[in-house]
Amino acid sequence: MAKNEMEEIIQRTQRYWCVDGLAEIGFGIFMLLVTLFLLLNILIPHDPTSIFLFLLGYLVIAGLGGFGLNSIYRQLKERITYPRTGYVAYRRPSTIAYPNRHASRLVWIILLLVFIFTLVTSLIGVLQNSLSIGANLTLFGIIMALPLYLLGGAYGVWRFYLLGALIAVLGLVVGRNAFSESIGMISILGGVGLLTIISGGFTLVNYKRTTRSLDDPSRGE
Amino acid sequence: MSNPLRNLDDFDRLIHEPARLMIVTILYTVDKADFIYLLRETGMTRGNLSTHLTRLEEAGYIQIEKTFRGKIPQTLCSLTETGRRAFEAYRRWLKQFVESIP
Numbered sequence: 001m002a003k004n005e006m007e008e009i010i011q012r013t014q015r016y017w018c019v020d021g022l023a024e025i026g027f028g029i030f031m032l033l034v035t036l037f038l039l040l041n042i043l044i045p046h047d048p049t050s051i052f053l054f055l056l057g058y059l060v061i062a063g064l065g066g067f068g069l070n071s072i073y074r075q076l077k078e079r080i081t082y083p084r085t086g087y088v089a090y091r092r093p094s095t096i097a098y099p100n101r102h103a104s105r106l107v108w109i110i111l112l113l114v115f116i117f118t119l120v121t122s123l124i125g126v127l128q129n130s131l132s133i134g135a136n137l138t139l140f141g142i143i144m145a146l147p148l149y150l151l152g153g154a155y156g157v158w159r160f161y162l163l164g165a166l167i168a169v170l171g172l173v174v175g176r177n178a179f180s181e182s183i184g185m186i187s188i189l190g191g192v193g194l195l196t197i198i199s200g201g202f203t204l205v206n207y208k209r210t211t212r213s214l215d216d217p218s219r220g221e
Numbered sequence: 222m223s224n225p226l227r228n229l230d231d232f233d234r235l236i237h238e239p240a241r242l243m244i245v246t247i248l249y250t251v252d253k254a255d256f257i258y259l260l261r262e263t264g265m266t267r268g269n270l271s272t273h274l275t276r277l278e279e280a281g282y283i284q285i286e287k288t289f290r291g292k293i294p295q296t297l298c299s300l301t302e303t304g305r306r307a308f309e310a311y312r313r314w315l316k317q318f319v320e321s322i323p
Contacts, residue, residue, distance in 0.1 A: 006246050013250040082290065086258025088251050214257055
């Protein structure tokens with residue numbers, strides 16, 4: 001076997017996690033939830049009590065949403081993917097200790113959500129005075145597209161490049177038609193959610209069409 | 222200049238066999254993979270795959286675990302530390318061998 005064939009096998013194994021589109025669908029739903037909360041942030045009155053209750057609800061629902069999505073994701077993998085093309089567990093960093101896995105996951109999910117929320121509101125604040133609204137939103141679209149380009153390059157998945165391009169175009173379109181920066185950014189985030197759900201949906205349909213469940217071959221062997 | 226053909230004596234013949242090399246390459250990339258995944262990716266028959274897995278297990282390169290996923294029996298394979306080091310050594314040998322050819 002040639003060296004580049006080995007590398008191809010390694011890369012194909014590394015990208016197996018996205019073969020069924022379920023991760024994209026889950027991420028898309030997550031982005032829609034984030035969009036919903038940002039929209040509510042605009043609509044709710046900005047008195048201290050409302051803001052406190054909103055943030056509390058945000059943390060609780062986002063945390064539950066994270067666990068809920070993860071649980072649904074695993075169940076769908078068990079039902080759809082593993083019987084068809086098999087089960088793979090990827091290696092985890094062996095040096096990190098998890099004394100309480102659930103508490104650690106909850107903390108990471110909350111931190112991630114706070115980070116996204118802060119990033120979005122900070123971007124609005126930082127760029128507001130330096131660029132036009134349209135340029136801000138176009139730049140935001142490019143920023144949202146960048147991780148997908150990186151994923152596409154890391155795993156050799158062409159549809160991530162396509163998704164990134166569509167998100168960048170979305171940023172451009174929203175930027176040209178923007179009425180307010182916050183609404184524009186929320187529109188882009190919502191568009192990211194919808195596009196990834198559509199991409200994941202097509203991938204899932206194609207995956208189910210081209211594969212079928214196998215009985216476990218070790219049965220009776 | 223060293224004779225590259227002398228390097229042919231140094232390689233791991235167990236891993237060098239194409240089917241087993243494919244198995245070890247896949248397992249090197251992951252923590253565990255089940256029989257179905259290996260069957261799909263290698264394109265072997267069930268009997269053929271079982272034979273190669275047994276050879277690798279006997280050599281201490283892989284570990285095979287018979288378990289259940291819910292009520293469904295599952296065969297999980299993982300590379301041992303010995304297997305991991307053997308694969309890395311094989312990759313180094315392959316790289317050196319290819320580079321030594323004028």
